[in-house]
Amino acid sequence: MTVPQRHPEHAGHPGTGHDGHDGPRRFARIWSRTVYPATQTSLTRAELEDFLHPLAVRLGEALHAHPFSPAPGREIGRLLVTDAHCTSPDALPHILGVVESYLVLYSERSGAADEAPAPLGVDEARSRCARLQHAIAAGFTRAVQERTLAEQEALSRAALAAQAAVEEALHASETRFRAVFKDATLGIGIADMNGRLCDANGALARMFGRSEEEMRRRNINDWVHPDDAPEVWRLHRELAAGRRDHFRVEKPYQRPDGTVLWTNLTVSLLRDAEGEPRYQLALMEDITERRLLHLRLRYEATHDELTGLPNRTLFAERLERILGSSGGVDRFGLCYLDIDGFKAVNDSLGHAVGDKLLVAVAERLQSCTTAPAHLVARIGGDEFAVLLSDPRGTEEVTCLARSLLAALATPVSVDGRDLSVRASIGIVEGATGQREPAEVLRSADITMYRAKDAGGNRFALADPDSEARAIDRHSLTNHLPGALERDEFFLEYQPLIRMSDGRVDGAEALVRWKHPVHGRLSPDRFIPLAEHTGLIVPLGRWVLEQAVTQACTWADGEPLRVNVNLSPRQLHHPDLVRDTIAVLEAAGVAPSALCLEVTESALISADEDELKPLWQLAELGVDIALDDFGTGYSNLANLRKLPATTLKLDRSFTRGLQCHPADPVDVTFVEGIVSLAHALGLAVTVEGVETESQADQLRRLGCDTAQGWYYAAPSSPGEFAKDWTRTG
């Protein structure tokens, strides 16, 4: 389009300035004012007036032209449409109305009279004006018609072009979709609502080992597999009924070659525009390999490499599931088995033999149970477990334990060597949903050790009392080391009475534990534990120090001899001699003020090397007493080889002398030992003297010293000093 430039002189408001002489300008101003509201032009009012001015000039010229022609009217009508965008039919009356009223008036010739033709007559002017209006109307109408047709055609073309572009894009999109479908590594299948497969891509066909064409004859409802998860077909029914839009499962399929295809399957419901289910879309990922790998890894993680049995992990999982209240199991039974003396096999015959033995044991154990609900597992080392779901009472579990032991009874042949296998079994049986796996395992373990302590090759049933004791032992053992640091031990002293004059000959130091929870504990509660854990060595040294130091405080001129017990482990400790001498020297006490009590059983098995430290101490002047004499089946002939100076007769011999008259056998026995001891130059001390007649009897039998409640119970150092020493 053309936008007429405004003449500078017309920049002002129309109707002002010197254009009053200019008829066409006036005409254009009126024309513009009238037509503007009826147009959709993008011109401003001023621009429209400027546009109309030349048209007004041309109209004026046409009116007066000689010869007259209405043709310019057509052109002006056309320009009004094409350039001023007066396209509305409503504009035409306005356009023509101004021409009718003002054209003749504002186009009077004002130029030189000689150049101008004769003025038109009124009628002629009216007639010409009317014909010009007809021409304008014709030009306008033709232009509107042409413009309308042109725009309609342009629009149709544009619509077609747009449609074509959309179709092209759709086609491209279709092609892309097809490519996605065809080349996807994911198997894609589309089935109708009856399950008939309408389309399957290459990946899906390859997974199934069939051609795409073959796939299209299939019905997905036929693809039932025995290993289908129970919910698969329920989910599928829901989807087919339109109640579910998608689901995802792991699903197996049978391949024509007999192998199984495992897939990660996602099924989606495709609905039509009305929301009605139309198709089912299945996306499948082949996870056969991954699943196998997973199963293998899972198997490896849950099975023992050596025996192939389920391992501790799987056992723990199963135990947890069974014990859980949601496991659907009411009772459980557990046989916890440990091979007796397996360490000896490993140590003497080597690990290879040990491993073969374990494999054989595993096979035998497994042969005892065929029920799938029973799990035989290797817990680790030489420990095995058999877990039963819903046993018919304790009998079934003990029966199984018996058959386990029986299965192991026949010697195992390893590398041509027959090895007899013994085992101890702890049995726990009970209701599920009450105890934690860890509790059950601890109970089984404790019970198994009870069977072992009872001699092994047997089973024991869990029982709360013995468990409580075992747990107690366990807790004491744990607290022992700290007890020494916390100064929870203390000593009591029991006097040793010379039978000849009834005077005090010495004192036995006895250790006690003031436990913060359990209170005062006697040595039989903790000395075996200390011996077992090795704490006996520092504890023993402490007792020795305390006792010797105490003896000094009582010493008034002549120190009182003090008896201190020495455990087997202390006896074999390399620092025994050095420590003992150090303690004696530190206290400034003569070795003869100390008597070390060693049990008969500890000395019997000792060879000469092991006796050396005792000999050294004896040579220094330390007394050595043979404690609990008579319980160790010792060869009396050996007594000469021992560094002992005193025999302490076990209380079991003196018990028969408590009553009156005394048991004649015991009397004879004690008499014999006393004479034997005296013959070897040993003194005899009797323990457990509780009655006067007993004391009299023993004195008559020639015993040298005595100890027991008849004289005094063990007491604190203070009380002891008060009762038995001159300083007290």
Added chain:
Amino acid sequence: MERPAWAPQGIDLSVPSVSRMYDYYLGGSHNFEVDRQAARRAVEAWPGLPKVAQANRAFMRRAVRFAVQQGITRFLDIGSGIPTFGTVHEAAHALDDRARVVYVDNDPVAVAHGRTVLSGDPRLGTVSADLRSPQDVLEAPEVEALLEPGEPVALLLVSVLHFVPDRDEPRACLAGLTRQLPPGSLLVLTHASSESGPRRDGCAALREVYDAANAPLVTRSKSQIQEFFEEFETVEPGLVPVPSWRPDGPPEREDPVVFCGFGGVGRKAGTAA
């Protein structure tokens, strides 16, 4: 299953198109009977509509002229509709024939028409995109070619934001378009409003017509429209009824019906690079 975003939308010529209705208001014939029916009903509901359309066009011309005077030669016209007469490039080229214009519309027919009419002029481009996806607009090759770092742009959103309902987050869309524009860029905006002018009935009947068309009409209050200028500082006289913005002649000569929307031009703050 939903169609992916990259799949093309179909064309449904049985649904009235707001750009073809606009063409009808402007006396054009780039419209089908279904568009004209809707447009006639709209005019019946709101008799001044053709004059409003014309006033918007006039505003756009004045704003373009202003932009060229500010030295801007790059124009991005979004929601341009069917280019017939009184277009941005006509107005711009009248003052500076180097001016470059890219027209963007989401109506495939309007875009196809624009491509036919405007092809051959290297200064002009036509893009099919939707302002509700600013990234699509900005990543169109024609727009990428138009935008150059440090070169201010006039972004025209004339009579278009009132077709974006709040759920489409028009402010976020606008921010997406203007974020990268250099300082000194202009935002040219007009928006239908029921707050000014003689009609205060909420344009219910008019909205009904547009609800059946391919975009709903959302009128907004002046302050809501002002919020679109967030990043821009409006130049004198600010956000005003469309005919009152820097008028060529005395605005009181306008038909009162056209004072029914607001228009303004904002300048992006900051110093031009």
